[in-house]
Amino acid sequence: MDKTLSSEAAALQPSQISSLANYRLDEAYDEMFSGENVLRSHYDPLLQHFAELPPDEVQRRKQSADLSFLNQGITFTVYGREEGTEKIFPYDLLPRIITSAEWARVERGLTQRITALNLFLKDIYNEGRILKDNVVPRELVYACPQYRRQMMGLQVPRNVYVAICGTDLIRMQSGEFVVLEDNLRVPSGVSYMLTNRRVMKRIFPQLFRHYNVRPIEHYTQVLLSTLRSLAPEGRPEPNIVLLSPGVFNSAYFEHAYLARQMGIELVEGRDLVVHDNICYMRTTSGLRRVDVIYRRVDDDFIDPLSFRPDSILGVAGIFNAYRAGNVTLANAFGTGVADDKALYAFVPAIIKYYLGEDPILNNVETYLCTIDKQREHVLANLDKLVVKAVGESGGYGMLIGPHATPKERALFAEKIKANPRNYIAQPTISFSRAPCLIGDELEPRHVDLRPYVLYGDKVTIVPGGLTRVALTRGSLVVNSSQGGGSKDTWVLS
Amino acid sequence: MLSRVADSLYWMSRYLERAEHTARLLDVNLNLMLDEGPERAGHRWERFLSSLGRPKNVKWDGNPYELTHAMTFDTKNHASVLSCIMRARENARHVREQISTEQWHRLNSLYLEVTRPELRTLMQAEAQQPTGDAPAAFLQRVMDAIHEFQGVTDSTMSHGEGWHFIQTGRFLERANATALLLEAYQADLWALPERGIEGNEYLEWMGLLRSATAFEAYCKVYTADLSPEKILEFVLLDEEFPHSIRFSIERVRVALDHIQADAGGTRAENLRRISGRISAQLGYASVEEILMGNTVEYLRSIQQQCSTIHEAIYHLYMDYSIQVALAG
Structure with missing residues (x-):
C-alpha cells in the first residue's frame, strides 16, 4: 500500500x-x-x-x-x-x-470447507460412511427436503458436486472471520x-x-474453465450454456450478464429438449447438443419428470440425461442437503472426519431444535436468539429475537414446537461494521x-x-x- | 441462434410495425375527417376497421374519438397501439441481450412514455371532450419513436441472422397490412372504374396514399395527378418505394435467403420457393391485368401467401418437431 x-x-x-x-x-x-x-x-x-x-x-x-x-x-x-x-x-x-x-486465512479456510463438503456429498450419495460412523445423524440427512434420493450411487464428473459456491462470512467482535452460511445450490x-x-x-x-488491489475481473474466465473441466468425457469442444428461469427471476440480470461475459448461450427451459437421454437446444439451424449446463434453476423446478411435476421452468428428462452422463449440470442435484441450516452445525465435524484437520474458519454457535435440550434452551431464550427456518434463504422466514415483539416470538415458539426439524437458532451476533456514506457523513453499518x-x-x-x-x-x-x-x-x- | 430468440425478435418487429401502421391510419383518418361532413364519418371509420382486419370487440358507434381511444389505449383490445407496443417491449425484454443498448433504450422509453398514468388520464378526458390536438400529438410521437427504433436497429445492430429476423417480421407485417388496406379501399376506388369524379375522391385517394406514407413518393413519380390505377400500381407494384407490397415482399425474400445461409442446410427449399414465387409474381405483374381480373381475389391471395410464409418460418426455424430435426 x-x-x-x-x-x-x-x-x-x-x-x-x-x-x-x-x-x-x-x-x-x-x-x-x-x-x-x-x-x-x-x-x-x-x-x-x-x-x-x-x-x-x-x-x-x-x-x-x-x-x-x-x-x-x-x-x-x-x-x-x-x-x-x-x-x-x-x-x-x-x-x-x-x-x-x-484474506490468506479466508482463502485457506474456504478451500478446506468446499473440499470437505464435496467429500461429504459424495459419501452420503454413495456408501454413507459418515452416517455409519454416527458423525452426522442419519435422520438429519434423510429428512432434509433437499436430499435427493435420485442421486444415490451416481458417479458425478471429477466427483465435484458443488462447482460454484458463495459462502457468507461475518466478522465477530474479535475480528475473526466465521462462516454464517454455505450457499451450495445456486x-x-x-x-x-x-x-x-x-x-x-x-x-x-x-x-x-x-x-x-488484487484483480477479480478474471472471475468469468475461471468460471468458464471450471464448467469446461466438468464436461462429459469425449466432448472436447463442449457446448456450455447458462440455464435461467427467465426474465421474471430476481437474478435475471446476473444470468444475462454472466452469459454475455462468458460468451455462452443464455437459455430457458423451453429452449432445451431431451431425446434419448441427450440434451439439445433448439436453434434456427436445428437441434444442437448441450454438454454442460450452468443452471440457475433450483432442483425442485428443473425436471418435472424427476422433481416437482408442476414445474414449467425446467426440462423434462434432463435428470436422466444427467444420470446417463451425457450432460453435466453445475451444481449437481441434491447439494442443498449440505447447506441445510441444521446440517451446518456438523460442518466442523465433517471437515475433521474427511480431512483430519481442524476447521480454519469456525462456525457460529448453533442450536438444533430437533435436540430436546437445545430446543428448550432456544424456547427459553427467544428474546436473545436469531431463529431461522432451515429451508429458507434471502432473509425470509426468520425471527430476530431482540427486535421482535412478544407476539411474534410467541408465534415463532408455536412454529418451532410444531416442526422442530425446520428450525435452528443462533446467538444474535453483532457482526462487524464498516464505514458507509450516509448523506454527507460517514457512519458505521453492519457488513458481511x-x-x-x-x-x-x-x-x-x-x-x-x-x-x-x-x-x-x-x-x-x-x-x-x-x-x-x-x-x-x-x-x- | 436460439429458436426462442428468433421468435422474439420476429414478433418484436412485427408488433412495432403494427403499432406504427395503426397509429398512422388513425392519424390520417382523424385528419381527413375534419374535411367532410359527419354523414360520411360512418363510412370512413368502418373502412378504417376493415383495413385493420376488423379487430375483435371494437365497433364503430358514432364517436370517432372513442374509437380512437379504443384503438390507442385500450389494453383489452389486442390490436390497440398500446397493446402492440407492450408486446413488442415484452419480446424485446426476453432478448435484451441480443439487441443493442440503443434499441432497448428507444423501445423502453417509448413504453414508459405511453404507459405514463398522466397520459392515460389526458386521453380519457380527450375521448369525452375532444379537442383533436392530443391524439394527433400522441400518434405522431409514437410514429417518430418507432422510426427512431428502426433507425438505431439498422445502424447499431449487426446485420446478422437476428437482424434478418427483424427485417422479416417488419416487412411481412407491412406487406400483409398494406394488402389489407388496399382491399378495404377496393370498393371505393376500383370497383367502378367508369365512375365520374364527385369531388370527395381526391380526398379519399390522398388518404389512401398517406395511409401508406406514399403521398410524397407518389407525387415524385406521377406528379400530384392522382388516379386510382396509378395509386394501385404505386402501392402494390413500385420497385423502390419501401411501403409498396412488392418492395416489402422482396425484402422478406432477401432476409429469408440470408437466414437460410446462416442457419445452413437445404431444409429451407419450400420456404424459398414460396417467397421467391410471390416476389416474382409481383415483379412481373401489370396493374391493367390485375384490374381486369378480380382485384379483391388478388389482394387476398397476397395475404394468404404472407400467412403461408409465416407458417413456413415457424415450421422451419422455431416450432419444428424433434424427430424431423434429428432425422435431418
Whole structure:
C-alpha cells in the first residue's frame, strides 16, 4: 500500500475530520477503527482521500455511480410486490478493505470447507460412511427436503458436486472471520461483485491505483474453465450454456450478464429438449447438443419428470440425461442437503472426519431444535436468539429475537414446537461494521462478506467477494430483498 | 441462434410495425375527417376497421374519438397501439441481450412514455371532450419513436441472422397490412372504374396514399395527378418505394435467403420457393391485368401467401418437431 496519496501536508487526524462527527463505535468490530480515533492503517489513505474531497464532489461521484448502475440495467426484482418491480441494488461508495493476511486465512479456510463438503456429498450419495460412523445423524440427512434420493450411487464428473459456491462470512467482535452460511445450490450476487468493481475503478481511479488491489475481473474466465473441466468425457469442444428461469427471476440480470461475459448461450427451459437421454437446444439451424449446463434453476423446478411435476421452468428428462452422463449440470442435484441450516452445525465435524484437520474458519454457535435440550434452551431464550427456518434463504422466514415483539416470538415458539426439524437458532451476533456514506457523513453499518468459490479441476477463489451492507442504522439484515446494499471489496496484495 | 430468440425478435418487429401502421391510419383518418361532413364519418371509420382486419370487440358507434381511444389505449383490445407496443417491449425484454443498448433504450422509453398514468388520464378526458390536438400529438410521437427504433436497429445492430429476423417480421407485417388496406379501399376506388369524379375522391385517394406514407413518393413519380390505377400500381407494384407490397415482399425474400445461409442446410427449399414465387409474381405483374381480373381475389391471395410464409418460418426455424430435426 502506498501512502503518498495523502497530501504532503500533515495527514488529518480522525478527530479533525468533520464527516466523522457521527461515527460512533459500539461493541461490534469496526473495520476502520481499532479504538476511539485510532485508525487501522490500511484505511488511512481512503479516509484521507475522502476527507479532502468537497462534499458536493462526493455527491457528484455518488450520482455518477448510481447512474452508471441504472444505465447498465443492473437491477433485481423484488418478490411479494407488484409483478416485475425492478430496483437498483443500493451501492455504497466506500470500499471495504481486507488485508492480504486476513484474506490468506479466508482463502485457506474456504478451500478446506468446499473440499470437505464435496467429500461429504459424495459419501452420503454413495456408501454413507459418515452416517455409519454416527458423525452426522442419519435422520438429519434423510429428512432434509433437499436430499435427493435420485442421486444415490451416481458417479458425478471429477466427483465435484458443488462447482460454484458463495459462502457468507461475518466478522465477530474479535475480528475473526466465521462462516454464517454455505450457499451450495445456486448462489447469486457475483455480478454485483464484478460491476461494483468496474464502477469503483471509474469513480476513484487514483485511489484505486494507490492501493494495491488484487484483480477479480478474471472471475468469468475461471468460471468458464471450471464448467469446461466438468464436461462429459469425449466432448472436447463442449457446448456450455447458462440455464435461467427467465426474465421474471430476481437474478435475471446476473444470468444475462454472466452469459454475455462468458460468451455462452443464455437459455430457458423451453429452449432445451431431451431425446434419448441427450440434451439439445433448439436453434434456427436445428437441434444442437448441450454438454454442460450452468443452471440457475433450483432442483425442485428443473425436471418435472424427476422433481416437482408442476414445474414449467425446467426440462423434462434432463435428470436422466444427467444420470446417463451425457450432460453435466453445475451444481449437481441434491447439494442443498449440505447447506441445510441444521446440517451446518456438523460442518466442523465433517471437515475433521474427511480431512483430519481442524476447521480454519469456525462456525457460529448453533442450536438444533430437533435436540430436546437445545430446543428448550432456544424456547427459553427467544428474546436473545436469531431463529431461522432451515429451508429458507434471502432473509425470509426468520425471527430476530431482540427486535421482535412478544407476539411474534410467541408465534415463532408455536412454529418451532410444531416442526422442530425446520428450525435452528443462533446467538444474535453483532457482526462487524464498516464505514458507509450516509448523506454527507460517514457512519458505521453492519457488513458481511460473500466470496465466490469455484471448484473444477482445482479450487479457485477470486480475491474479493460481495460485501453486503445493512444500510438501515442498527439493522443486521443485509439481504437485498430486505433493504440491504453492497460495496466493493478490496483485497490488498 | 436460439429458436426462442428468433421468435422474439420476429414478433418484436412485427408488433412495432403494427403499432406504427395503426397509429398512422388513425392519424390520417382523424385528419381527413375534419374535411367532410359527419354523414360520411360512418363510412370512413368502418373502412378504417376493415383495413385493420376488423379487430375483435371494437365497433364503430358514432364517436370517432372513442374509437380512437379504443384503438390507442385500450389494453383489452389486442390490436390497440398500446397493446402492440407492450408486446413488442415484452419480446424485446426476453432478448435484451441480443439487441443493442440503443434499441432497448428507444423501445423502453417509448413504453414508459405511453404507459405514463398522466397520459392515460389526458386521453380519457380527450375521448369525452375532444379537442383533436392530443391524439394527433400522441400518434405522431409514437410514429417518430418507432422510426427512431428502426433507425438505431439498422445502424447499431449487426446485420446478422437476428437482424434478418427483424427485417422479416417488419416487412411481412407491412406487406400483409398494406394488402389489407388496399382491399378495404377496393370498393371505393376500383370497383367502378367508369365512375365520374364527385369531388370527395381526391380526398379519399390522398388518404389512401398517406395511409401508406406514399403521398410524397407518389407525387415524385406521377406528379400530384392522382388516379386510382396509378395509386394501385404505386402501392402494390413500385420497385423502390419501401411501403409498396412488392418492395416489402422482396425484402422478406432477401432476409429469408440470408437466414437460410446462416442457419445452413437445404431444409429451407419450400420456404424459398414460396417467397421467391410471390416476389416474382409481383415483379412481373401489370396493374391493367390485375384490374381486369378480380382485384379483391388478388389482394387476398397476397395475404394468404404472407400467412403461408409465416407458417413456413415457424415450421422451419422455431416450432419444428424433434424427430424431423434429428432425422435431418
